[in-house]
Amino acid sequence: MSRQVGAEMPSKQKPMRYGHTEGHTDVCFDDTGSCIVTCGSDGDVRIWENLDDDDPKSINVGEKAYSCALKNGRLITAVSNNTVQIHTFPEGAPDGILTRFTMPANHVTFSPDGTKVAAGSSDFMIKVVEVTDSSKQKTFRGHDAPVLSLSFDPKNVYLASASCDGSVRVWSIADQTCTTSWLLLQKCNDVINAKSICRLAWQPGTGKLLAVPVDKVVELFRRETWDSQFDLSDASITQPLNVVVWSPCGQFLAAGSVDGNLVVWNVETQQCIERMKHEKKYSICGLAWHPKYKQIAYTDNEGNLGLLENIGDAEKPNDKVASAVAKDYNDLFDGDDDEYLNGDVIEPPSSPKTGDHEDDADDLMQPPGHVRRAVIDDDDDNSLDIGLIKASSSLLEKEDDGDDQPGGFSALPPSSTQQPFYDGPMPTPRQKPFQSGSTPVHLMHRFMVWNSVGIIRCYNDEQDNAIDIEFHDTSVHHATHLPNSLGHTMADLSTEAILLACESTEELASKLHCIHFGSWDANKEWTVDMPKDEEIEAICLGQGWAACATSALLVRVFTVGGVQREIFTLPGPVVSMAGHGEQLMLVYHRGTGFDGDQCLGVQLMELGMKKRQILHGDPLSLTRKSYLVWVGFSAEGTPCYVDSEGIVRMLNRGLGNTWVPVCNTREHCKGKYDHYWVVGIHENPQQLRCIPCKGARFPPTLPRPAVAILPFKLPYCQVETEKGQMEEQYWRSVLFHGYMDYLSKNGYEFDENAKNQAVKEQQELLMKLFALSCKLERESRCVELAALMTHSVLNLAIKYASRSRRLNLAQLLSEVAVEKASELAAAQQEEEEEEEEEDFRKRSSAGSSATKWGQLPGRNVQQDQEVEDEEETDACEEAEETPEVHKEKEPNGFSKGVTSAEVTTPKPALVASSSRGRVNPFKVSSSKKEPVVPSGNVLDNMTKYSKKTSSSGSRAADKQNPPVIKPLTPKPKTKQASAASFFQPRTPASNPGEKTVEEREEKAGNESQEAKVTAQENTENRRPRTGFQMWLEENRANILTDNPDLNEAEVIKEGMSRFRMLTSEERMVWTEKARGGRVNDSAEDKKRKRPPADEDEVKKSQEQKCEDTNVSKKSKPLDPSTNNRLSAFAFKQS
């Protein structure tokens, strides 16, 4: 054993699969080798057609099965109720109890002729029982500890046994005496404590040798002399061996160790021909050699089943071995892979050529990922040759890196140089087409679809072949039961139709069958036959259309009534498709994926009026080595998909149609084998509807699974910190409200209040983040956050900064604010011009929505402005009440304003309640100020500043109730009116129309000082836009005298046209006037009180300290009028 040669071996180790629950398992083949039989600690015996059998037949034999043996259609199992049972095979019917012990039996084995069964038990006894007559029992007593393993002599003379007492004994079956005994094993008191279960084995055929796994070697004892013939060992074995098993020919011996190594030797030459490592290094506790092929089935003590194929295919050439191979085994183990020598001219090819070509072919077929090494010990002719190969071949060098074999031989290049050996990534089989929300087709009872509309189940058993359709909402349609005579396998369901499709049969073409229950005529069904040899592979329904993708790479679109519409070619074989509204999403294979990855592409198109493609076959990103399991739309119409790793991704239309992972369902799973089966996604409220499946990927139809709801979570960093959490929340909110922009862009209706709510939520989060950054002295971060803020929140931020003595920051922020305001002003100017041209009534009746949502989506300036206006309303209200709170309570209106302004102001509550169809009569509204439609200013309605109006209950309800337009009158404002005007553009204080406001302000005195400051800041950033308003106030009388019979709206119209006729200079004058400082009215102050919200202590103290000084300091950058006010304020305060 001087040298070990690693030879490239084409034998194939398939990935293991889950067979039983964790615990001891056993495995055997049936007589013909057509199936693998395993038993495990779950008490089941499973019959596997092959390793890929998804639905193995299961026979329950007891609570725990320790061992099983199969011969002549009899399945013998040792189970935990201390019995050894017989079941018929493959039916699995109980056929009586063979024998009983006082403790569970640990191993059962058939005699080679199948007439007897030997069982060894934990009660130290061994019994040999006739299978046909269980009364004929022989008992072998002598072991002093639980019996571990047994093996029948193939000649039926001896029985070998291993026990926990450390002894391995050979018994004479005839007289039940112990023929010989070796003390080989470590003693222990119970099977579970045994280092190895010591599955020993006689050599088949002659029974010349008895193989016993003793620690790390296999000892072979010679029959009759009972002396140790030789040992088989290997360097890769570092842990005790558990199991040995002979090949049926007696030529090879396989052994499995407790750390998951599997080694196969050629017994004759004592060479290791095969070496395998368990992928998870679990202890191998069951081994079975296929009766015909070169396969070994193995199981581990975690319940997994594995299969090792093509053993010895690439066996090291060795003349002696090859010639020694039994004739009947030549075709199985053409163990002469001299191709590896053929490459080497120096070495005379000495081995038989028989297997050469087959092996070559084999080699090309084998994925290199499964390459193994065989170790061959040979002192002879090969040693020279190896050096040469080493020098000449570097092809496989890199492969060694991935190999976990001990290093001694890994460096040796094992391959031939002659054959081109493919070492690159291996292609992944393409995933088959599927319908989202369906369970596999081969199931007898399956879901054809489960979506947000309903459930379609398919029953396909002996007595019935039917389809059951059930609607979640019974008002859509009643439940239906259809016979499935055509054998439909695909289905989709929408609120207007059921779409079914079947594959073609020999006589019938592939059919698309639609039941359009939403149709108003009597003929609700239609069927379309596909052309010959064209199979429907995926179907989907949208609103008013149905589509199917076929094997001819065609997508056929139909109207829901059955008219054929568009037809187009798919770029690749379809994987799945989904429809929503007028959107159609197609997922197809763009190409071949490698190394377990799929290579998918996605098309998203709109089939409505616009007929355009949004995603032009972009690659669909999946988690590595995963495949697509669900594709569809959220209830709001955003495309989403789920991969087999449980990652849910959603299209972010706000960022150039990128995909964002929004949830990892596997994070919510308790067990390793648990999955969530997605059935629907909702963006508002944020819900991922799915069905938890224990130990499976999909649910059974019975018992009826219950839907669970998972939250979404973007994979942001450091979400355990407050900052990360808020960032995640902010961006999630932005993402999950992106659909509104899309809807508005496409002219759909949607709930504006939801949008406002969302913006509020986002701004609040920003403000919190801002406060947090302030606390952490991260001023530049503060400025960055400020860039995301809307105008009003920015003002709050400025206030916060100034109060926490961050004057520098406050100044920077106000610069940002001014910048923003000027941008807005520009935008506003343009807009106003447009607006003025439009009909007033129309404008006002459309409410703010028309203006607001008629624009481009996305967080562009205008929109920000609009939203901000509303924000501002709140903010200003907040500011108004601040002084009061300030006086009466601890002086901290501010922190409240910062943290909860938007939430606690009465108005949002109102908005919220009015947004719903029904108002909670029991809800105590905090709002005393019942919002009356402001009458003061027609521009309220005209400009987008009408938030006050529109958010005042009446507007929210619906657009049919437009805010009433009242004429512009110069009369003193009512409280409500002034409250409304507060949100209007400020006019100069000198303006007569504003006098009342001024007066009231005086009355409000000190209390409103702070408010004034805020207002002042606001004013600074105001857009000039009341020039017209002011002009109209003055010129109203003129208009009326000229046209006495005009009604109010017409007056405004007329006024507008006149105003437009003014020269630009004149207009500028008015605009300038409007631009002048105006302070807000604080008449509301006394009326509105709010209990201070939970206040931040830090902020409170900070604020208290700095409030006096800050305000005056901060005002420096402001204009003179502000300065005057501020100095007055400072004076009064002191």
Add this chain to the structure above:
Amino acid sequence: MEPAEVEFLAEKELVTIVPNFSLDRIHLIGGDLGPFNPGLPVEVPVWLAINLKQRQKCRLIPPEWMDVGKLEEIRDQERKEDTFTPMPSPYYMELTKLLLNYASDNIPRADEIRTLVKDTWDTRMAKLRLSADSFVRQQEAHAKLDNLTLMEINTTGTFLTQALDHMYKLRTNLQPGEGSHSQDF
């Protein structure tokens, strides 16, 4: 308290249903319910669940404990212990009765559940009677019984207190009667 009143209280317990209609949040004095989305489980009080079920507007998802395995465990535990074991719900008896009466088609193995709950109930009632008996026999002044549900207290509460009153009366009458011949008056 009447059993009907106890049952009324039990009807406030929340159960999960899967509605087959769509309805916005409804605002009631006792709190808001809903929103109801078809196919999405929602928690509602038993009274509403039963009402909806009777109108075939929903499918009921039985409470977690209403499962043969769990109830068997509870029954066995109850039989094993001398004291009262905690019940899965303070209204287990009422809920079982209500839900099995109105929604037995949504509860797997309803008959077995009925039997198991009845077994548990019987065991507990026997214990209650036994403890009342020993309480009276030993003439104790105090007794503490944990883990009793309202319905159980109601079955013996009135009777026991009245019986004790009577016995007290009889005893107090007996004492002077022995000393001074009460037959006289």
